[in-house]
Amino acid sequence: MSQTIRFLLDGREVQVTGLPPTTTLLDWLREHAGRSGTKEGCAEGDCGACTVVLADAHEGRLRWQAINACIRFLPTVHGKALFTVESLRAADGALHPAQRAMVDCHGSQCGFCTPGFVMSLFGLYQTQAQPDDSALADALSGNLCRCTGYRPILAAGRQMYALPAPQSTHLPPPAWRDDPAAEADLLARLAALDDGAALRIDHPAGHYLAPRSAADFARQYAEAPHATILAGGTDVGLWVTKQLKPLPLLLHTGAVREFAHVGEYQDARGTWLEIGAAVSLEAAFAALLREYPEATELYRRFASRPIRNSGTLCGNVANGSPIGDSMPALIAVGAEVVLRRGEQLRSLPLEALYLDYRKKDLAAGEFVQAVRIPRRPAQPGFVFRAWKIAKRHDQDISAVFAGFALRLEDGIVADARLAYGGMAGIPRRAAGAEAALRGRALDAATVAGARAALANDFQPLSDMRATAGYRLQVAQNLLTRLQLELQGQFPTRIHDEESRRAAV
């Protein structure tokens, strides 16, 4: 057990002790490390002013991730390399291409959002060579700017690649340079941080445990079922920064070796992707999209790049918010959760996990060890859609989310799984509408029946995101969209690239 948080800042080791484990990375930077370049714009993960970049070792190479420092607890950077806006300038004072391009393109006005944008651009620079415009927008989806209107920042994002490579001493080259030798130094320093011990912090304000093995994790949680499981902290972080809630005992999934993997699982029913409890949303989506490319819009519109880098799919599923985005899609394709308590394992269809608003079929001390997603069915006639409806394209919470999976045989709906978010206290299937589709041709009359049935399936609520009436109308209209889109006679989307290009 180690009580000391150890990580690299600009490649040099930093040791931190004596702070409450819920100290955010942002507060540590600003209040303890004298790094005030990183800003607080919201302290809830929504504005990106606090964006910093982490690097860690992943499959022998450096993995770069832009994250929100404001909701990330300091102990979770243990063992990683941290870079902030102050890290980028070369020893001779030269600006990093991300910085230079921002200056040259007039990408800052008040400048308060700027360090965050610079770090998101740096994160992109380190991970992607020559991104196209949509990849660029994805990388900036978590950064708000109230002054510039973004155009010059997008210009900077394109221009930085045209500038000379940085001649900096401590910044390893971008991953796409494919220069393992140049990464070796930082990798070695990262390796040297790890003495194999689990981090444990005991502070009067609370305790923090980061076990290294699944068995330890399971045992500790079974022994202390009142502990708060901390995965990416993109929900839990806000309990601290916004609700000011004390968290006496945190149990972190992030250091557990076995939880970090996307694996494969096979049983009599077929092959499944198995997404471990500590797999980030970004990595989980990468795997999911290979099977179900129709979920691309879900991926792009799910929070933002930095939130997806920190947050986990299992955290989304375990949190079980009625407006969580992944669950309707996962329920539609028939995903399961693997639950564990001590050494006891069981699996459950995902929809069975949710009993009632914020009530789950989880025993005390039981947790989500993995999500299993069936591989794409081989039969022709499989149709999948995952649609998010929100006020804004980037980083918004859904008013309504729909996940549809159908099997069509000769134009007849052989099977239909329609799952919705935002329509009830839990994400769940629309049994009536499913029944109205099954065994029928997917035509206007059938859809009319399903639409009517949907009104009995759900009694949504009104809130600041949408009224009940809108939610129901849109939920019904998405059935119409499904039918029209499969007909394919005219554009049905404003968010997909194809129809947008066609439109202009």
Added chain:
Amino acid sequence: MQPSEAVDLAIPADRAAVPAVQGAVGSGLAHESAVLHVTGGAAYIDDQPELRGTLHAAIGLASAAHARIRRIDLAAVRAAPGVVAVLDAASVPGLNDFGPVVHDDPIFASDEVQFHGQALFAVLAEDMRAARHAARLAEVDYEALPALLDVDQALAAGSRVLPDAQLRRGEPEAALAAAPHRLAGSVRHGGQDHFYLETHIAYAIPQEDGTTRVHSSSQHPGEVQLQVAHALGVDAKDVVVECRRMGGGFGGKESQPGQIAAIAAIGARLTGRPVKLRLDRDDDMVLTGKRHDFRIDWEAGFDDDGRLLAVRFMQATRAGYSADLTGAIADRAMFHADNAYYLEHVDILSHRCKTHTVSNTAFRGFGGPQGLFGIEEVIDAVARHLDLDPLAVRKRNYYGLGERDLTPYGQKVEDNVIAELTAELEADCDYAARRAALRAWNAASPVIKRGIALTPVKFGISFTATHLNQAGALLHVYTDGTVLLNHGGTEMGQGLFTKVAQVVAEELQIDVSHIRVTASDTSKVPNASATAASSGADLNGKAAQQAARKIKARLTEFAAARYGVREDQVVFRANRVHIGNAGNGNGTATGKPGAPLSLSFAELAKQAWMGRISLSATGYYRTPKIAYDRETLSGRPFYYYAYGVACSEVAIDTLTGESRVLRTDILHDVGRSLNPAIDLGQVEGGFIQGMGWLTSEELCWSADGRLTTHAPSTYKIPAVSDVPEIFNVRLWERGFNAEDSIFRSKAVGEPPFMLALSVWHAIKDAVAAAADYRVTPQLNAPATPEEILRSLTEARQRDVEPPAGATA
């Protein structure tokens, strides 16, 4: 995405011969803090190292919209760990008020709560988290009082913060009665949170002898100085307020910082320790004022071509619980009810409604967007009613040149370029052909509908309160020829410091790198107006220019005397001063009278100092020509007008109501640009911010008056994917201010905000397409997906079954 590029403005003919100094007027110089911004080196108030003993404050907020406070128990607050002191109304040594105009804004509510979220008390603690935690522990016993939450309730109850106002010309009733066509309607738009990225903050440091220094994120340090002095019960001389830069302001830091600064200053006075108050984002959104939302009822009479013969408006705005700046904002809304259109017979009635909600305040445009919103609604409705292209109707109603050019408030529009701008953009963006193509496309696209609109902006420049149109500057030249510049304006990202430095660089003919602009500071330039009304560069640029000219005149006089030449033989050019044979530039400083020579600016400065010439000057400017009578709402409130046009094309999804801007073309008149890169940034940024106001930014309140959209998770300002796919923004090459403004430039901060009305009307056009252009959509702003879906559903119903009694 096709990005627009920063245009490099050609050097105007009269300056073309002058070898430019670096950063001269007209160059697209980067923001003076750009390198600091990108490296994290730009220090905002919260970034300053904290002094020993600094306390942190947090505010306790009321949880009732309108109530009498029966009892407030702060025992738990006081007992919480880390708490040093608690402040409430009784702790205020001076006046418990921060109202900028009317004294109806208590710093802390004492017996009556007037909005959900009003400040009741403040906690001072050893650290920020302890303060925020303790601030939630108060027990308050409220006796609920009836609450008026929106304009409709306030209108019905006759509730006002200020008297109604009316602006009339001609015979609107008679003209309406005689008009061949008549229409009436009612439309609403929402408020808007500023969402500056830096929340409100003040850091107050007690100084010797009862004086206080306050670092305040403020657009108006001079006002904060007075607000703090009144709260402390001391004189203006005892308070210094400073602001180097804000992380955005947009009007939200015009009157509002007073409360924040006063609380910090009171805490500092009472404890003798420095006090920092930085609002949490959610508290900032709940506690501080927003853009005024309006309901606008209208009636219009017009001819067969859509020419307006008479218009009546009823503008009702939600002021919130206090007056704040509502008077001037509502006045400006009346002054912009014409936009670019000649309204011969007109009646504008303005209600400033008092509600039990946060007190709304200045926001970019300051009533202008609200005024434009109304008249553009009228024009659009008239065009749709007559089945005419709205652009044709717009053009027909534009102010004339030399005729039909008197505004309802009696100011002659003398610098009208709107028709020229419109013609140029219309051709450039291929409006007519695209509109035709789009209609054809819509006919074959039942689900996705596209819309297009081209809308104008005419915006009056000057504070309508005439006395605010003044500014001061302070300029020092050091013996090494470098310059320290200070003026009454504040830097919130708009590039004011950069532009004013460019003015001085141009005047003194020295590189801008030799000039440092320092923090706004009430001890350097006194009694400065707010940096607002888009007038920052106009006023402060002129004041700085005057200071520079004073210095230049002294140096000229000195050089002429010393070298025995005429004053017109002393020429400042490109970091040098040419004496004698002006312009030769190769002479050396022989010191011999009469001989042509050239000195560096630094050399001359040094010589002048040796010659005991003062190298420090103040500059002062007041805007000429303006005069207006608040009683009759007539006169010349504006020095000149700024103009722009925008054309936007959108797509909407008729199944979900989602929308997307596909293309925007903008042509905007900034006169002769002081800095085209900065001006372009203002145009683009203003446009996107306006788009947010009209589309995704929705403020919601619960039935009991609590703001439910108090965080970026629920309040959605535009994000990167909302930028129009094709975004062509151009500054008008022929732009030239008809008035003698600073280098003939035009103010640019606010006008572009209203270019976003093109998006709004394009959305309406798309909604109209959803009902095959047979009915006029009724859409309220913001056009959220829900509002668009509601509107098109309703339009389709009306299309199928016209309402009983409908008339043509």
